[in-house]
Amino acid sequence: MDLLDAICLTIWWTEGTRARLDKRWKNTFNYSVEVTNTDHVIIKIFLKYLRERLGVRNEKIRLQLQIHVGDNQDDLEKFWEIETGIPRSQFNKTIVRPTGNKIGKSKGTCKVRIHDKKLYLKMANLLKNLRGVVHR
Template sequence: MAKIKERQKALRLRKLGQSYAQIKKVLGVSKSTLSYWLRNHPLSVKRIRELRDWNQARIEHYIETRRRKRENILREIYIKEKNIILPLSQQEIFIGGLFLYLGEGGKTKEYELSLSNTDPAILKIFIHWLTKILNVPKNKLRIKLHLYEDMNVRGEIKFWSEELKIPFSQFTKPYIKKTKRSSLTYKGGFGHGTCNVIIGDAKLAKRIFMGLEVIRDYFSKRASSLAV
């Protein structure tokens, strides 16, 4: 008797244009059972299209809700970390710059400091460190770009000049790779080549390189003390 009532209710819901999934949610019966009961009651093409559009809208709404939720979570974490990290003292920025240089900076030339990257944000940190913490005059910096042969050289110089707030006059002749960026499988980066910020100052370079040694020694000793 219960099955008969369920079937009758399923038929009523079907006549209202509900899908198998919607009816299954109401009655709790299997999809195979519904398929048998409703085999002679297909939905119209118009109704199928409406359900498909509704499902797409529901999916998009779900994705948007998840995106907003994720953004809110990340925003809360950002605010929390900002309150922990900032403000930074001059000493903290100096040490942070040493760690940046230890990981990313050039170490083969003892008479200069240099850092290459595709990310303008990394280079802005480096330039701030040089000019605001190490008191390097900004007009002493040199910029060298590494580009691909199918890139607009002047356009890329303009991009980096505007990003880093450094005039064209401080850019040296770019290095052009004999490869087309469009032919690369993995392009990565920001699509504007690699930018190298350079300051020629042997005295400053010695100071920074010795600072890197201090950091290496400090953590080497700590690692040794933890060894069993």
């Protein structure tokens, strides 16, 4: 495990989601790998890790933005498309929240989502190993 592994697993540990019950099916879990952040650099580093270290293909990655009323949705979607290299055809519907305090200053919040149980379990195991090293 090197520095990029440690950084990206920590990003997932702190900014990501865990397996959770799927509301649609009884006793079924959702094992999506997700990270949400406003900082495009954090998102780019995490995507680099997914692509280069874990072999995730671009086609499997979905993005979802949260923006505020008054923000330019088209401009923000273009921004995240360019920064991430993910085409807008792979964006889930953008969520528009009530007006925030920083209209025009924020680039929105970006959620990276990959539905892949095998990837989730692999990352969970890597994180378990990292946590073991840290807690010695």
